[in-house]
Amino acid sequence: MSLFKARDWWSTILGEKEEFDQGCLCVADVDNSGSGQDKVIVGSYKGYLRIFNPHPMKPGDEVQPEDLLLEVQLREPILQVEVGKFVSGTEGLHLAVLHCRKLCVYAVSGTQGNVEHGNQYQIKLMYEHNLQRTACNMTYGPFGGVKGRDLICIQSMDGMLMLFEQESYAFGRFLPGFLLPGPLAYSSRTDSFITVSSCQQVESYKYQVLAFATDADERQDTEQQKLSSGKRLAVDWVLNIGEQALDICVVSFNQGVSSVFVLGERNFFCLKDNGQIRFMKKLDYSPSCFIPYCSVQEGTINTLIANHSKMLNVYQDVTLKWATQLPCIPVSVKVANFQDLKGVIVTLSDDGHLQCSYLGTDPSLFQAPKVDSREINYEEMNAEMKELQKIIREATKPQDVLPESEKQRDVTVTAEVSPDLDEESQAIDSEVKAGAVPSVTVKITIQSRVTAQKPSLAVCVQAPLAVTCDQFVFGDLEPDSSETVVLSVFLKENCCPSELEGTCMVSYNIPTELNPEGIPRVAQCNFSLPLKLICFPAQPSKAANHKLTIDTNKPPISFVTIFPDFVDPSEGDQANALGFEFLTGSKTTLLASKTSQRYRIQSDQLEDLWLVTKELIHRLEVHFKKQTCKDFACTFSGSIPLQEYFELIDRHFELRLNAEKFQELLSERAVQFRAIERRLLTRFKDKTPAPLQHLDTLLEGTFREVIALADAAEENQANMFQAFAKLKSATHLVIMLISLWQKLSTDQVAILEATFLPLAEDTQELGWEETVDAAVSYLLRTCLSKSSKEQALTLSSQLSMPKDTSRLKKNITLFCDRLAKGGRLSLSTDSVTQQTAVMPGGCATIPESDLEERTIIPGSTAMFSSNRQITKQKSKP
Numbered sequence: 052m053s054l055f056k057a058r059d060w061w062s063t064i065l066g067e068k069e070e071f072d073q074g075c076l077c078v079a080d081v082d083n084s085g086s087g088q089d090k091v092i093v094g095s096y097k098g099y100l101r102i103f104n105p106h107p108m109k110p111g112d113e114v115q116p117e118d119l120l121l122e123v124q125l126r127e128p129i130l131q132v133e134v135g136k137f138v139s140g141t142e143g144l145h146l147a148v149l150h151c152r153k154l155c156v157y158a159v160s161g162t163q164g165n166v167e168h169g170n171q172y173q174i175k176l177m178y179e180h181n182l183q184r185t186a187c188n189m190t191y192g193p194f195g196g197v198k199g200r201d202l203i204c205i206q207s208m209d210g211m212l213m214l215f216e217q218e219s220y221a222f223g224r225f226l227p228g229f230l231l232p233g234p235l236a237y238s239s240r241t242d243s244f245i246t247v248s249s250c251q252q253v254e255s256y257k258y259q260v261l262a263f264a265t266d267a268d269e270r271q272d273t274e275q276q277k278l279s280s281g282k283r284l285a286v287d288w289v290l291n292i293g294e295q296a297l298d299i300c301v302v303s304f305n306q307g308v309s310s311v312f313v314l315g316e317r318n319f320f321c322l323k324d325n326g327q328i329r330f331m332k333k334l335d336y337s338p339s340c341f342i343p344y345c346s347v348q349e350g351t352i353n354t355l356i357a358n359h360s361k362m363l364n365v366y367q368d369v370t371l372k373w374a375t376q377l378p379c380i381p382v383s384v385k386v387a388n389f390q391d392l393k394g395v396i397v398t399l400s401d402d403g404h405l406q407c408s409y410l411g412t413d414p415s416l417f418q419a420p421k422v423d424s425r426e427i428n429y430e431e432m433n434a435e436m437k438e439l440q441k442i443i444r445e446a447t448k449p450q451d452v453l454p455e456s457e458k459q460r461d462v463t464v465t466a467e468v469s470p471d472l473d474e475e476s477q478a479i480d481s482e483v484k485a486g487a488v489p490s491v492t493v494k495i496t497i498q499s500r501v502t503a504q505k506p507s508l509a510v511c512v513q514a515p516l517a518v519t520c521d522q523f524v525f526g527d528l529e530p531d532s533s534e535t536v537v538l539s540v541f542l543k544e545n546c547c548p549s550e551l552e553g554t555c556m557v558s559y560n561i562p563t564e565l566n567p568e569g570i571p572r573v574a575q576c577n578f579s580l581p582l583k584l585i586c587f588p589a590q591p592s593k594a595a596n597h598k599l600t601i602d603t604n605k606p607p608i609s610f611v612t613i614f615p616d617f618v619d620p621s622e623g624d625q626a627n628a629l630g631f632e633f634l635t636g637s638k639t640t641l642l643a644s645k646t647s648q649r650y651r652i653q654s655d656q657l658e659d660l661w662l663v664t665k666e667l668i669h670r671l672e673v674h675f676k677k678q679t680c681k682d683f684a685c686t687f688s689g690s691i692p693l694q695e696y697f698e699l700i701d702r703h704f705e706l707r708l709n710a711e712k713f714q715e716l717l718s719e720r721a722v723q724f725r726a727i728e729r730r731l732l733t734r735f736k737d738k739t740p741a742p743l744q745h746l747d748t749l750l751e752g753t754f755r756e757v758i759a760l761a762d763a764a765e766e767n768q769a770n771m772f773q774a775f776a777k778l779k780s781a782t783h784l785v786i787m788l789i790s791l792w793q794k795l796s797t798d799q800v801a802i803l804e805a806t807f808l809p810l811a812e813d814t815q816e817l818g819w820e821e822t823v824d825a826a827v828s829y830l831l832r833t834c835l836s837k838s839s840k841e842q843a844l845t846l847s848s849q850l851s852m853p854k855d856t857s858r859l860k861k862n863i864t865l866f867c868d869r870l871a872k873g874g875r876l877s878l879s880t881d882s883v884t885q886q887t888a889v890m891p892g893g894c895a896t897i898p899e900s901d902l903e904e905r906t907i908i909p910g911s912t913a914m915f916s917s918n919r920q921i922t923k924q925k926s927k928p
Contacts, residue, residue: 056376057363057408060395061105063114065403069095071382073298073340074131074188076399078387081134081159082172083143089387090120091397093405094129094148102159102172105389105407120172127153135191135201138177139217142199145177149189154180154205154215178218184211192237194258204244206235212244212261224261227284236299240309241324243287247296253313255287255326288326294318302343302352310352314341319356332369336360344386355396357381379404462503464557466578467494477519477539485634490541491584495555499528504569506559508536515544515776542585547633547659549779551580582666588617589632591640595653597695599660602686605675607643607650613670631663639663657695658780664787687791691867696781697860703778704820704856706771711815713764720760724753775813782807789870799876806830821850824859827866834877835869
């Protein structure tokens with residue numbers, strides 16, 4: 052692009068806080084002076100009308116008062132100004148001003164001044180038309196081939212073309228298929244109006260067709276009168292340009308050729324009279340306005356196109372000839388003639404920067420000063436070089452982008468959860484069917500040790516939990532200042548959450564010398580919610596469908612000690628059974644053995660075991676940590692409940708299949724509904740009334756089916772959300788049992804969680820089943836592979852919804868079996884080969900046998916037990 056800037060010939064700023072748009076600028080000899088010198092007419096949305104007669108000015112000088120010929124306030128917003136032969140009986144130019152509900156035509160005249168104040172200019176209202184509809188834009192021309200006068204066509208916001216034959220209203224016509232108004236232009240060569248519809252099509256309507264079409268005022272008449280009078284408005288030609296248009300201009304610089312120029316959002320089109328494309332240019336910028344003008348080369352047209360990068364490009368047809376920099380983004384551009392200077396570019400910005408400029412360059416008068424010759428001091432240069440090299444070494448040292456100490460020093464956020472539930476619940480719009488839904492208060496404090504700009508706090512908890520307010524915005528934080536907010540967390544939906552945790556995240560900017568706007572930073576913290584937020588004490592239950600036993604290496608602790616918020620202190624140390632009832636209605640029982648070091652958790656639902664088991668292990672670890680006992684450990688020697696886990700997977704997958712079926716049925720019924728609507732619309736538009744043949748009954752029945760399907764799909768979506776929450780809880784439980792069973796390290800547990808819990812939310816495009824299947828298959832082919840053949844197998848690069856869950860259940864079963872045989876989870880490439888180390892509990896690894904083939908049968912009901920039990924089974928004759 053050229054580095055040349057547009058040379059300022061004359062410029063001014065219009066008003067204060069006024070707004071302008073595309074139609075607010077016009078250049079013409081509006082006062083009929085006969086000198087051929089154009090005047091600049093500008094109207095604003097505040098109703099100010101200004102007429103300028105620019106004179107050249109020196110750089111730095113202000114606009115002379117005599118350059119402003121006229122300034123008047125018309126009290127109504129000015130949408131567009133045009134100059135033409137709008138008054139009958141004379142061929143002089145008059146000014147047409149378009150308001151929202153009014154069209155006014157003025158005569159501009161000047162009186163020769165006899166004193167130093169100069170000439171006096173005034174406007175006289177010739178006539179006005181009050182509009183019944185809100186106007187959008189207008190165009191003018193010799194409609195119908197009239198000689199010596201111009202007619203005006205106004206487009207309303209609802210798609211009506213209102214035509215005025217100077218002082219009288221002619222007729223109005225509605226454009227077919229109208230949605231939103233577009234640019235409007237008139238072609239005198241074809242006597243047609245050209246616009247761009249909301250369908251992104253350039254449409255042309257003949258004036259004669261508009262004149263003989265049905266009058267828009269007759270739309271209020273009866274249906275019979277509509278069918279018996281007038282003709283249907285038909286389009287002359289249509290061209291689909293595939294984008295919205297910013298402006299249309301029709302030019303004819305010789306008698307034989309006329310061109311229609313259309314400026315789109317990304318392309319620039321030149322069309323023939325019949326709608327065929329003469330040429331088009333794809334733009335690599337976002338244009339704002341344009342104007343075609345006459346070219347010095349025969350058969351070509353020059354065009355000025357301004358863009359939002361403050362550039363003005365000059366094209367000769369599709370060839371870029373010049374590019375120049377503007378001081379602002381113009382919304383309108385014109386070419387005018389002033390005082391022996393032809394082709395002055397007049398631009399107007401949306402905030403009122405009016406400029407007259409020309410293209411070219413000024414010679415540079417700058418000369419480089421002579422360098423003083425002096426002797427070189429090598430010692431000073433060496434000292435300076437060493438200092439610079441030291442600075443460079445310090446700056447290029449490898450270091451963290453955000454050092455940990457700096458993170459802690461800037462802004463810290465802490466969350467404090469109240470130990471007690473709120474006395475008055477703050478739950479809002481909860482769907483839980485329980486009588487009273489409790490809530491707990493969380494106090495969040497933000498402390499800043501430096502200046503933090505634009506801090507904002509976001510609080511996130513996992514559904515079905517919710518907070519009373521999750522977004523907070525603060526003013527700038529001063530050094531050593533703090534902000535505190537208080538909110539409440541509660542159970543909103545009628546299902547149990549898989550996690551009782553939340554996250555606070557603060558985003559802010561830290562200003563620096565090089566970046567005063569600030570560098571974006573983030574600080575966050577996590578908080579844990581109490582178990583009593585979602586459940587309350589209940590009577591222990593003896594019978595249950597699902598039971599788990601957790602072994603420890605310490606004597607059992609009384610529930611009064613580790614669950615003081617759920618046990619009545621009056622029971623003393625004899626309390627070895629504890630019941631939990633969730634707000635959703637399900638119950639879970641916790642039992643402590645009197646003779647062994649075991650705890651049993653039982654419930655009718657597998658997923659309800661997770662939160663109670665997690666809370667038990669966490670409280671036991673905290674209790675023994677306070678007792679300075681470092682060798683406390685929990686183990687699991689029972690069976691992994693894979694069959695019950697697979698039932699939850701099948702239930703979730705079944706709901707996903709139902710969602711796809713509902714979507715297909717809704718699509719079919721919607722197509723049928725639209726087809727019936729088209730049939731009915733055709734019958735209603737027919738001039739000859741015909742029986743509906745029960746189409747209305749069919750339409751009503753289809754509508755009811757669509758509503759019923761939408762309700763069923765919405766209900767299925769809610770059920771799928773609850774099923775996914777249950778599946779996540781059961782997955783957490785299985786991960787914990789596997790980690791206790793195999794005594795996995797923290798890194799290995801993290802791999803398990805990343806494998807089985809890859810998604811925070813479940814969608815139809817990417818579901819839990821296919822994601823987990825891909826992750827488990829990867830582990831089976833890498834760290835858990837038993838041969839090099841399995842490592843050579845490649846996985847599919849595209850995830851898609853499977854037909855059933857048999858492959859997933861087979862892979863999970865095989866995954867557990869490989870872990871039971873001594874496999875170890877690792878993401879490093881060095882641990883691909885199978886490890887043969889001694890397993891926990893002193894049991895050696897089991898050699899490959901028919902057990903693996905026996906346990907990978909789809910739909911298998913095998914329950915994986917600990918290594919000791921498997922060893923006993925193999926040792927039997």
